[in-house]
Amino acid sequence: MAPSKEGINTKKLTDEELIFNFQEGDTGAYNEIVARYKDRLTNYIYRYVGNYDDCDDIVQDTFVKVYTSKHLYKEIAKFSTWIYTIAINLAKTKLVKAQKYKTFSISDVYDDENKDFDLPDEAYGGPEVDVNSKFLSAHIQKALEQINENYRELVVLRDIEDFSYEEIVDMTGLPMGTVKSRINRGREKLQELLKDIYKEE
Amino acid sequence: MLQEDEKYKALRDQLRTLPRIKAKHDFEDRLMRRIKEAETSSVKLPVTANRPAVLHQPAKKSWFESLFRPAFVPALGLTVVLLVAVVVYFGYYSKLNQSDTSNTQQFVSSTNQGDLIIYVKKEGEDISSNYPKEYSAVDPVDTRSGEYAPEPTETSTDFFAKPDPGRTVAPEVKPDRVSEEQKIEMQRSVDLDNDKGVDVKGERKSEDGILKKESKGYFKTETKSEMKKETSEPKKKVTDEKKNILIDEEIPNIQQEQKPNEKVDDNLGKDDGTGNRISRATKKDSTKNKSESEADEKETIQQK
Numbered sequence A: 001m002a003p004s005k006e007g008i009n010t011k012k013l014t015d016e017e018l019i020f021n022f023q024e025g026d027t028g029a030y031n032e033i034v035a036r037y038k039d040r041l042t043n044y045i046y047r048y049v050g051n052y053d054d055c056d057d058i059v060q061d062t063f064v065k066v067y068t069s070k071h072l073y074k075e076i077a078k079f080s081t082w083i084y085t086i087a088i089n090l091a092k093t094k095l096v097k098a099q100k101y102k103t104f105s106i107s108d109v110y111d112d113e114n115k116d117f118d119l120p121d122e123a124y125g126g127p128e129v130d131v132n133s134k135f136l137s138a139h140i141q142k143a144l145e146q147i148n149e150n151y152r153e154l155v156v157l158r159d160i161e162d163f164s165y166e167e168i169v170d171m172t173g174l175p176m177g178t179v180k181s182r183i184n185r186g187r188e189k190l191q192e193l194l195k196d197i198y199k200e201e
Numbered sequence B: 001m002l003q004e005d006e007k008y009k010a011l012r013d014q015l016r017t018l019p020r021i022k023a024k025h026d027f028e029d030r031l032m033r034r035i036k037e038a039e040t041s042s043v044k045l046p047v048t049a050n051r052p053a054v055l056h057q058p059a060k061k062s063w064f065e066s067l068f069r070p071a072f073v074p075a076l077g078l079t080v081v082l083l084v085a086v087v088v089y090f091g092y093y094s095k096l097n098q099s100d101t102s103n104t105q106q107f108v109s110s111t112n113q114g115d116l117i118i119y120v121k122k123e124g125e126d127i128s129s130n131y132p133k134e135y136s137a138v139d140p141v142d143t144r145s146g147e148y149a150p151e152p153t154e155t156s157t158d159f160f161a162k163p164d165p166g167r168t169v170a171p172e173v174k175p176d177r178v179s180e181e182q183k184i185e186m187q188r189s190v191d192l193d194n195d196k197g198v199d200v201k202g203e204r205k206s207e208d209g210i211l212k213k214e215s216k217g218y219f220k221t222e223t224k225s226e227m228k229k230e231t232s233e234p235k236k237k238v239t240d241e242k243k244n245i246l247i248d249e250e251i252p253n254i255q256q257e258q259k260p261n262e263k264v265d266d267n268l269g270k271d272d273g274t275g276n277r278i279s280r281a282t283k284k285d286s287t288k289n290k291s292e293s294e295a296d297e298k299e300t301i302q303q304k
Helices: A015-023 A028-048 A052-068 A079-100 A131-146 A147-159 A164-174 A175-193 A195-200 B002-007 B009-016 B027-048 B064-066 B070-103 B154-163 B179-194 B224-232 B241-244 B261-267 B282-301
Strands: B108-110 B118-119 B203-205 B211-215 B218-222
Touching: A015 A079, A028 A052, A028 A079, A028 A147, A028 B027, A028 B179, A052 A079, A052 B002, A052 B027, A079 A147, A079 A164, A079 B108, A131 A175, A131 A195, A147 A164, A147 A175, A147 B009, A175 B009, B002 B009, B009 B118, B027 B154
Parallel strands: none
Antiparallel strands: B108 B118, B203 B211, B211 B218
């Protein structure tokens, strides 16, 4: 990323310092924020939404929102919590719209074995894995999509993005007990769906 | 917390091993483009808000052009046809109707007596003479009293209520259905009744066979059996003056009825003032009864 106006290497700055610099007009700080969070947010949103194109749109909207609403951030919470909260809300809105105007493809009619899985194209920087790992990740992604979206959101934040419970509470605004119970229920459901994988292992 | 995480350790490890999804290569370029679009749209909005809206103003048309538009052609045609129809009606047909009505203005009415009277009113005719003189008793010129009641104006209802007797059509006189022979028989029966001393005029026969006899101001009903009894029994030698004089229904006083024969004779054939007349049969009956009473007295004297 390009250095800031003042010539300070933005890579050494924390997220909060970057956003403060950006609030003061340092566009380099904004570029550093985008560089740090674009993949993390894409991964999280993809696991939550399950569609790469939608995921890309949501992440783009998230960064546009950060750019236009930079003055709204205050040093009460961590920047990561704030930007993830924006991404979660946009993803939920996108899901609600998708459910409202749901379209069925011809592949939905066929059996699950013949169903195609929407995986990111490697040309766009997708996971560089072999066929087995591709199949495994697709299977897990399918299991994630089958559980309730409230559970899925929290399980992804905890087990994939590795956020602490406190951070999840800050992001979602839910009570700690609700977060824990939802995470456990989501795990149980996910474990039932992925039984065959564990047997093989 | 840790216990729960350890419980699902295998699952967590599996989820962590999932490949990381990366953003597209041109992610930053597309993001910059979108940010610029957002900035330009946010900048343009206030400019457009401050700028007064320039509406498309069509060229002004004259009222003639706006009236005779192609859309109004059917409506205009219909109005023209209606106007022509109205003009023709009032210019031609209304005159014909007026001439028809001026010739004969007939009013059909029915009087209380049930006679159908047709009044023909001519134009310019004064029908004020049909009204009673009471209305015009006070001279309209006389200003001494303010209680002048003017002659009533002619209205259709007044005209019907007070018909002109001079113009009324006389009812048809129907021919007498009773033949001469029937008249002779009726006269005979009347004479017989007179001989028996029965007042024929005071009796009426109802449909159910009951004879009603007028006496003392009210109807006295008698059945046929009672009549037979009367006819079979010998006549009582009572003067028929009471019976004959009691024709007047409105005189309940008996003392008035038992007037001397002289007075009765004076009133014979005259109107008694109440509208009823004493029949001439009473005169005959009274003379006959006198002679009979004298004969009876003679017989009693001879028997003694």
